[in-house]
Amino acid sequence: MWSDASDRELIAPLPTETFAPQPKAKAMNAFLKIEKLGKAYQSDKPVFSDVSFNIDKGEFVCIIGHSGCGKTTILNVLAGLDTASEGHAFMDGREIAGPSLERGVVFQSHALMPWLTVRQNIAFAVKSKWPEWKTPQVNVHVEKHVGMVGLLHAIDKKPSQLSGGMKQRVGIARAFAIQPKMLLLDEPFGALDALTRGTIQDELMGIVRQTQQTVFMITHDVDEAILLSDRILLMSNGNASGGSYVPGGLAEVVVNPLPRERTRAQLHHLPGYYDMRNHIVDFLVSRAKAH
Numbered sequence: 001m002w003s004d005a006s007d008r009e010l011i012a013p014l015p016t017e018t019f020a021p022q023p024k025a026k027a028m029n030a031f032l033k034i035e036k037l038g039k040a041y042q043s044d045k046p047v048f049s050d051v052s053f054n055i056d057k058g059e060f061v062c063i064i065g066h067s068g069c070g071k072t073t074i075l076n077v078l079a080g081l082d083t084a085s086e087g088h089a090f091m092d093g094r095e096i097a098g099p100s101l102e103r104g105v106v107f108q109s110h111a112l113m114p115w116l117t118v119r120q121n122i123a124f125a126v127k128s129k130w131p132e133w134k135t136p137q138v139n140v141h142v143e144k145h146v147g148m149v150g151l152l153h154a155i156d157k158k159p160s161q162l163s164g165g166m167k168q169r170v171g172i173a174r175a176f177a178i179q180p181k182m183l184l185l186d187e188p189f190g191a192l193d194a195l196t197r198g199t200i201q202d203e204l205m206g207i208v209r210q211t212q213q214t215v216f217m218i219t220h221d222v223d224e225a226i227l228l229s230d231r232i233l234l235m236s237n238g239n240a241s242g243g244s245y246v247p248g249g250l251a252e253v254v255v256n257p258l259p260r261e262r263t264r265a266q267l268h269h270l271p272g273y274y275d276m277r278n279h280i281v282d283f284l285v286s287r288a289k290a291h
């Protein structure tokens with residue numbers, strides 16, 4: 001029911017699926033195209049290999065897997081901050097070869113410049129993207145994006161004067177403000193309490209739906225993935241059982257069957273929610289880490 005048939009063709013071999021394939025038209029020239037990606041810090045023990053997937057424009061894709069399977073490594077390759085040992089990553093028809101303002105990145109730690117205010121932090125990024133812009137235009141743009149995350153009242157405060165949730169909001173506003181072609185989120189809400197996390201998830205979902213932003217996000221939270229994403233990539237860890245080493249990789253692609261206009265409050269009442277949740281949890285418990 002959930003597996004993405006076209007991705008299956010790209011990811012070979014995949015384990016037997018217990019769900020009927022769901023046909024989904026997928027262009028050959030997908031917006032983001034990952035081909036047979038592999039990474040080895042130790043040549044005899046690659047972290048993962050043969051990872052292939054596509055992301056369409058406007059799609060929200062989450063990746064889930066146990067610690068150490070290589071999620072951040074993949075995100076860093078997409079960000080241009082790391083290189084793969086094998087394979088290729090293309091965005092918008094061009095191979096990714098270094099960081100670019102075409103991709104906005106939000107990490108778990110907010111990475112704001114502590115000596116600058118919210119306004120100045122975001123203006124710095126905006127001026128890097130559009131150096132020809134005059135100050136009034138930069139200000140309007142900054143205020144629009146700070147408003148989007150509900151922080152206009154704190155726009156002239158420094159990071160030390162903000163809560164953890166507020167700092168993450170600034171990071172999200174800054175990433176959106178450069179109008180990236182792709183947003184890369186590495187557990188952006190990992191350090192937040194459940195209440196703040198929920199509020200910011202709602203805000204992020206609203207902005208993403210409104211801007212049709214393409215997103216690749218790492219999370220450890222199954223409910224967060226089900227709430228936000230159109231598809232969920234399930235990654236397995238490298239496995240050294242039986243004397244030989246098998247690298248980790250992309251084990252399965254789960255297509256989210258829930259209506260896109262879902263909200264956090266209604267999620268648990270939607271038909272199909274528990275089946276999907278149980279399927280992902282079962283994967284994490286029994287298949288993701290087959291040591």
Ligand SMILES: Nc1ncnc2c1ncn2[C@@H]1O[C@H](COP(=O)(O)OP(=O)(O)OP(=O)(O)O)[C@@H](O)[C@H]1O
Nearest residue numbers: 041042047065066067068069070071072073074218
């Ligand atoms: N620079 C490095 N040098 C050597 N090994 C590294 C390096 N960076 C990552 N690794 C190793 O590669 C593996 C994958 O790391 P990565 O951070 O991508 O995993 P992850 O799935 O994102 O984990 P987590 O969920 O804990 O963040 C880990 O075993 C890690 O120790």
